[in-house]
Amino acid sequence: MENNFIKDEHDLLNFWEKNSCFKRLKEKNKHGKPFRFLDGPITANNAMGIHHAWGRSVKDIFLRYKAMNGFSCHYRNGFDAQGLWVEVEVEKELGFKDKKDIEAYGMENFTRKCVERIEKYSGIIVEQSKRLGQWMDWDNSYFTHTDQNITSIWHFLKVCHENGWIAQSHKPMPWCPRCGTSLSEHEMTGSHKDITHTAVFARLPIKELDFDILVWTTTPWTLSANAALAVNPELDYAVVELPDMKRPLVLAKNALSVIDGERKVARFIKGQELVGLSYETFLPFLTVQKDLKHRIIAWDEVAADEGSGVVHIAPGCGSEDFELGKREDLAEICPVDEGGLFTDSYDFLAGKTAGEAAPLIFETLAKQGKLYKTHEYTHSYPVCWRCKSEVLFRLVGSWVIKTDEIRPQLLKAADDVKWNPAFAGKRMQDWLTNMGDWNISRKRFYGLPLPFYLCGKCGHLTVVGSMGQLRELGGEKVDALPELHRPWIDEITINCPKCGETVSRVPEVGDVWLDAGITPFSTLGYFTDRKEWEKWFPSEWVIEMNEQIRLWFYSLLFMSVTLTGKAPYEQVMTHSSVVQEDGSKFHKSGFMIRFDEAAEKIGADTVRYLYAGANISTDVRFGYHLGDEVRRKLLGLWNIYTFFMTYAEIDKPAITDSLSDNLMDQWLENRVQSFVARAERSYEKYNTAELIREFEICVDDVSNWYVRLCRRRFWKDTLDNDKQNAYNTLYRTVKLMCQVMAPVIPFMTETIWQTMIVRFGNVELSVHLSDFPKPQAVDADLLREVETVREVIAGGMKLRNENQLKVRQPLSVLYADATLTALCEKYASAIKDELNVKALAFISDWNTLCDEVLVLDFKVAGRILKSDLSKVKELLEKLTEEEMKSSVVGLKATGEIKLGEHILTTDILMLSTTDKPGIKRLTGELQLALCVIITPELKAEGTYREILRNCQVLRKEAGFEVSDRVKLCFATESALLISVINEYGASIEREALAAVCEINNPTAEKIIDIDGGQLTITIAG
Ligand SMILES: [Zn+2]
């Protein structure tokens, strides 16, 4: 029972494999009610990091739980297998800088490389997931790059087209110059970084009047595409004279502070007065600028709180400018190519990036006398979510799905879903309310080929919706396609159904979220077996990380509402991010814990347990120190199991179903049943954090109440009825706890099952093939009773601690409130054992209990009633002066003192000259008091227990088994210790399973200081 968890986990993986446990489970449940789960595809692009293990652990927990309840589960794992993320990793692998490198390498080779990467990493992820303990149909995973998945999306796009939603949009889009593609709105959300750019104030001459206008921009590269300036007609503008400049400068009144040094405001004018004036643009000599008529336009969005209150407008470089340009009929100029480089017509800027262009533009402005000043400006700026390059806005044509018509249906469908946590639903509503059209096209290579065929002659758009339709329109060349990817698919042309013209496919590939969003249709049989599909649709529970709200959960919803009119899921659960132990984000430091490394270091069960205990709506910390802490918590159950095994190995009990009449056993049966019921409730709510809390409380109750108090029943030499009852009860308890926790910690529970539950009972081959226990009725009164008793004990312990009295030191009496009499008497032996007190007494009127009686400066302790003070005095008078001076004296008075109804024995009634009050009271709900005076007899017993404890430690240190008989020998010069050993010799022999005698060749020796004396203990076998 050595706890070599990591090795055990590997052994169990082999055991499950060898015994086909997963296959048996599916066989067992094959006629069960379906559990309609859908796995969100994991990108088969890199090995699993520790953060991937959160969602995967939770998925496995609930599939296992449902399977134990007889459900036939959907065990199909998914891999995201095409799109930009795969391309970016392959580009890195091949050392490519941009798209040109891919074209040089050859699209066919590149696609092959992408597929190779998918195959490699999906294989690695499968092995890692098995190591996590995940049970899925690993040979039947779905992949999003298959023809099946691709044609399913084609069908969806065709339906969109029939609804009139497919459109081409020509407008500035966020564009990644490295990836050479536009990005969609949902890809941009949350993908911003604080970046410092050099911003510029430039002064441009107004042609009609004798002043210059001051313009500000944070994106100097876009000045090459300037088409107009905008002012707010309602704002006040100032005409300012500057000492070293011939022409005055115009800027917003509220922006005057941007002028450095001396200035004189000549007059104020309304923005309206500027509208319609023409000006000389920043770079008038550029070919694209030569024929433009640059003028000042009105725009009420212009503010003066940043910049100069005059805005540079480049409709080809920003979406707001674009809208304005449409209104004002301005030129749309796009100066950069796909790679973000200035095209050849841009003179001195040709071939430069946006960043490289900025200083050259400043230089040119300065030469023309147009540069006022530059300054560093830090702002939140969008970056590419895959490669982190700064995003530009570029005028591009893209394919979109128009969303306005379907928006109300999406909102309604999302509203019918149960979102857990609730804020996930709120986020979805916000996203749906504010989303623009869905940009579905990417100018890339390895991805879903958009089935759009736009006729160059008549302008008719054909959206191909299936393989059959492609064959029909494209002819038999289609049969020879190796797969539906570029470059092969591009060779297929169709005949325009309207005019007969030969038409090629548009070059674009699709957004990756189309790939993942179609899975409820492509993987559940929508196109192949509609009856089967109806069995699994909609999913009753899905879980992924919360960033998927605007990604996977969105595309799922969109595609499902389009095809069926309803949401594809009934309950969506989202979890937060995994961060480092110190709370910092993993990606910020570039540091990541690989899943395999964590599994071999702290064990898969520990990883699962840590995630199960986490609150899904906040970030969870992960690290090896935390892992160690979690493992220590898991040892709670393990220790109960080893306790059972320690004795069962010796006694080899035949476990039976018979119920025990022992009060402690009855409590244990009820306690574990109450855990089963609570656990079932937590599982049904998909709340693993609550489950773990209940489990930890239960483990604590079982070990610190039942096992602690019943130890002696297991220690006993003979296997009598009482001991058999204890075995039966503890066995049933461990079995139930294993079954309840098997979904969370499949390895540890299986180890216990194999080595204990199978060995002493006739049970299923594996804990995972057993049924989840049905909760039984619970005797709530009994559980409450014990709770109160444990509070009494905890209160007594607190009194001991406050008075620095070790538990091994016996004390005379614990006083409890009279209302607790029946309860305390029922559990008297437990209370006395735990608190190590000789007697219990009950007080109905606490005012009658003296805790301090000043008689000759003595403090009197014990059960003394005020009315008995005269008797106390009488007794005190009989004490000798010597006795009075000693710090603790026993009262050897003759005669009895009658206290209330009880006759008090003299060894309880004590006097003390110490300044410690003799009685400690606990105030609060439970009235308790403890007599803390230690008589010589109590002292001697305390010493005996201390000696006994050291004997037990020595036994262990010397390597003796619990059942070994040993010899012990004591040597000391202390008269006190000698007398204690003489008095308690027999007890030591019995408790330590030893003979106290002479030892010639000791196995081990221990020297201890105790009560001012030194004691040497030797031991031998
Ligand atoms: Zn990029």
Ligand SMILES: [Zn+2]
């Ligand atoms: Zn045509």
